[in-house]
Amino acid sequence: MPISRREFVAASAAGAALAGLDTTAFAAGSGEPDVIVIGAGLSGLEAALTLEENGLKVLVLEGRRRVGGRVYTLFDVPGHPEVGGNSIANAYGRCIAAAKKYGVEIVNLAPRLFANRAGQEFFLGGEHIDLKDWANHPRNPFVGDARKLPPWTWADSMFKQHMPFKDLENWYDANHAQYDMSVHDFLASKGASDAMIRLGYDTNISYGTTSHDVSLLQQAFSDHWQNVNRGAVMGFARNGAASVGSAPAAATPGAAPAANPMANLLVGVFKDGNQNLPIAMAKHLKGDILYGRRVTAISTGDSGASVTCSDGKVYRAKAVVCTMPFSTLRDVAIDPLPPSLQHKAIRTLGYIPITQFHLVSKKPFWEKDGMSPSMWTDGPLGVVLAQRPGNDPNEVTSLTVWCRGQNGLFVDRFGIEDGKRLIISEFERLRPASKGLLSVAATHSWTTDPFSAGDWAIFQPGQVRELRASIAVPHKRLFFAGEHTAVGSRGMEGALESGERASLEVMASLG
Numbered sequence: 001m002p003i004s005r006r007e008f009v010a011a012s013a014a015g016a017a018l019a020g021l022d023t024t025a026f027a028a029g030s031g032e033p034d035v036i037v038i039g040a041g042l043s044g045l046e047a048a049l050t051l052e053e054n055g056l057k058v059l060v061l062e063g064r065r066r067v068g069g070r071v072y073t074l075f076d077v078p079g080h081p082e083v084g085g086n087s088i089a090n091a092y093g094r095c096i097a098a099a100k101k102y103g104v105e106i107v108n109l110a111p112r113l114f115a116n117r118a119g120q121e122f123f124l125g126g127e128h129i130d131l132k133d134w135a136n137h138p139r140n141p142f143v144g145d146a147r148k149l150p151p152w153t154w155a156d157s158m159f160k161q162h163m164p165f166k167d168l169e170n171w172y173d174a175n176h177a178q179y180d181m182s183v184h185d186f187l188a189s190k191g192a193s194d195a196m197i198r199l200g201y202d203t204n205i206s207y208g209t210t211s212h213d214v215s216l217l218q219q220a221f222s223d224h225w226q227n228v229n230r231g232a233v234m235g236f237a238r239n240g241a242a243s244v245g246s247a248p249a250a251a252t253p254g255a256a257p258a259a260n261p262m263a264n265l266l267v268g269v270f271k272d273g274n275q276n277l278p279i280a281m282a283k284h285l286k287g288d289i290l291y292g293r294r295v296t297a298i299s300t301g302d303s304g305a306s307v308t309c310s311d312g313k314v315y316r317a318k319a320v321v322c323t324m325p326f327s328t329l330r331d332v333a334i335d336p337l338p339p340s341l342q343h344k345a346i347r348t349l350g351y352i353p354i355t356q357f358h359l360v361s362k363k364p365f366w367e368k369d370g371m372s373p374s375m376w377t378d379g380p381l382g383v384v385l386a387q388r389p390g391n392d393p394n395e396v397t398s399l400t401v402w403c404r405g406q407n408g409l410f411v412d413r414f415g416i417e418d419g420k421r422l423i424i425s426e427f428e429r430l431r432p433a434s435k436g437l438l439s440v441a442a443t444h445s446w447t448t449d450p451f452s453a454g455d456w457a458i459f460q461p462g463q464v465r466e467l468r469a470s471i472a473v474p475h476k477r478l479f480f481a482g483e484h485t486a487v488g489s490r491g492m493e494g495a496l497e498s499g500e501r502a503s504l505e506v507m508a509s510l511g
């Protein structure tokens with residue numbers, strides 16, 4: 001028997017139950033809502049809660065059978081590893097406030113991360129390279145002092161030296177439009193060879209598939225967000241584990257540097273799993289969340305809008321807030337069509353491909369081969385991050401394999417079962433001590449996931465100048481939110497920023 005969201009949430013106190021939801025909740029049916037919010041990720045929940053707090057009646061339509069969207073915790077894997085949003089840092093003011101407001105504890109992983117500075121192993125072409133040998137290694141494509149840098153720090157050092165403007169927070173300002181060029185062309189203009197860019201930027205890329213499809217202004221935005229967080233967010237940093245070693249200048253923006261620069265550093269996670277934040281937010285909603293409602297059409301007018309789902313049901317309201325990533329909104333028929341630049345943005349905004357494998361090991365093979373369990377490779381394994389969520393910094397509960405960019409697309413081609421076999425055999429090839437010990441507890445491709453069709457949004461060369469200003473402009477009674485519309489912050493914080501902005505726009509429009 002179907003149950004209402006309120007009954008459902010009450011019946012499923014444990015996050016694990018909600019994550020595995022396969023029952024569709026349905027509307028209590030008490031009349032037409034004022035606002036429909038599409039998407040129960042952080043941006044949708046923030047918008048819905050803000051609208052409710054201001055007296056509006058809200059209905060949330062969600063395609064998946066869980067809340068959280070790209071915040072997704074594996075509650076049934078040891079240590080509850082994250083498939084999506086990993087960590088927050090000092091500038092995540094809205095996330096920190098939301099955790100407090102909805103009763104979710106933030107755990108600061110910084111002390112235990114710094115207690116374990118084992119770093120990560122470096123493999124190129126299947127060969128293990130000791131970093132002390134790297135400067136003189138024949139595979140090293142860099143020149144001068146850059147030869148001494150691990151490849152995963154090279155691009156950051158190039159941007160630090162050469163980013164052509166300082167006010168990175170104004171990354172989308174028309175004054176910087178001339179820099180809406182590919183990262184590849186920019187690095188090449190500073191003397192970088194293709195081999196340097198391939199190893200130092202494209203391998204385990206953080207945005208797009210290669211440096212050719214990332215705008216330098218996208219990079220500036222990301223660097224701005226790293227800077228305000230003092231370069232300290234491990235899980236979201238471009239280089240994985242090794243970035244933990246880069247000390248922040250001061251933990252709180254504007255504050256005087258602490259005597260110990262690590263003292264106030266926040267590498268925050270939500271206790272027992274990041275998905276507990278959206279789960280707690282959903283519990284505070286008065287209105288319903290309808291799960292399993294894949295939106296296929298949106299119609300908008302001057303006084304109202306309607307949303308059609310794949311089961312043919314039509315929902316009407318005075319306004320609709322759409323938080324779907326543009327990668328999935330592309331499949332939705334919008335009537336009338338948005339203005340041409342907004343339509344073009346919906347059709348073409350870039351998204352990074354990411355696929356993850358979560359491995360558990362029967363025994364700590366890293367004790368046998370004497371290396372760190374974490375790795376940075378140029379092969380299918382991409383970046384391997386040892387998860388140490390507990391109080392014991394030496395306890396590794398699982399290993400997350402991050403296949404990003406072109407490598408993510410590559411492993412996706414194998415399908416799930418062959419993909420798992422590929423990852424295990426590659427692992428055993430690089431680390432023979434792991435033979436027979438590893439199993440894949442979970443895998444997830446954000447690229448083939450029909451409700452994300454990619455991971456975070458990427459402005460491609462030329463898109464900031466041409467499309468950025470049009471992305472979130474209300475289309476009659478259709479309003480846009482989601483991380484791809486944020487301009488001051490990124491990731492989970494960007495999602496909340498966007499939900500807040502869209503809810504204010506709706507309230508202004510409804511009067």
Ligand SMILES: Cc1cc2nc3c(=O)[nH]c(=O)nc-3n(C[C@H](O)[C@H](O)[C@H](O)COP(=O)(O)OP(=O)(O)OC[C@H]3O[C@@H](n4cnc5c(N)ncnc54)[C@H](O)[C@@H]3O)c2cc1C
Pocket residue numbers: 038039040041042043044061062063064067068069070071083084085086087088235236293294295296323324325328329354446450451452455456481482483484490491492493494495
């Ligand atoms: C691997 C990974 C690591 C990350 N690491 C970090 C990190 O360390 N720090 C950080 O700040 N951020 C991180 N992020 C990014 C962060 O998780 C996202 O930016 C944020 O959660 C996006 O929220 P959102 O509400 O904008 O979008 P979403 O969470 O994607 O919400 C959109 C919702 O719309 C729904 N939807 C889509 N299509 C339809 C449809 N047709 N019909 C109905 N519903 C639909 C989706 O199911 C989803 O629930 C990471 C993300 C990933 C995937």
